[in-house]
Amino acid sequence: MALCPLCTKIQEPAPEDLVWEFDHSRAFLGPWQFFPGYCVLVARVHATELFQLERSLRQAFLEEMNQLASAIAQLVQPRKMNYELLGNQIPHLHWHLFARTEGDPNRLKPVWLEVDQAERDPQVKARLELGLWSRSETIRRIRTVLGASNA
């Protein structure tokens, strides 16, 4: 049986994408930085659904999600955060955390319409990959907020 891709990502995190080490999850910078600070928060344990976790682990994982969302929001000051746990392609618990800004022309819609376009249109892809800051600078800024809130 092939190893779950997110189990691999947890075991061998790419240093250039790693944002934060939580006790029960790891945060990675996502590919679409048009939504500045977009992160994917991957559970350390392999599970498919939240209700498969024991209650205290679920609550701890969800508090880590909340902590990361709060840090992204503090950094980006979006009009709204979007929190999504899907897993239709990789059924290993992971949150997509998107900051939706006033400058986003599609701010009233879920991000996936544009992301779907990006998979077929290199120009849309290039635009959605581009952020306010470089990827390393974005990671540095998120870490600063998380470090301050954990101090």
Added chain:
Amino acid sequence: MALCPLCTKIQEPAPEDLVWEFDHSRAFLGPWQFFPGYCVLVARVHATELFQLERSLRQAFLEEMNQLASAIAQLVQPRKMNYELLGNQIPHLHWHLFARTEGDPNRLKPVWLEVDQAERDPQVKARLELGLWSRSETIRRIRTVLGASNA
């Protein structure tokens, strides 16, 4: 100032859509029953982001979300549950809980591509509104599962 539409929904819940009364939220049957058992879980308190809630209230609200998702999954036996808190149009905390089934031709994608189509195409809309069971029967079945798990 106009009242928030979800505050109105909480204060005057439409009896035909009401699925369950939780302590900190109310569950309503969603319009798109192509995703069988699709519910919207609305927080009783008006808040925009999870991190604006006091920790114990946030944890209780998230446990209610988990309980409802678990009941929908038990009823529908989907390949994956999708959990989404967006609020781009109505910034009052609410979860969209979608059961994604094997029979869904777009099961690898987020639901929103089809939902967006439905807003422009009456045929897609009619298909997505149709469920495995009537709306009242769906509500009855979810209540039975929730009632058993709360007994």
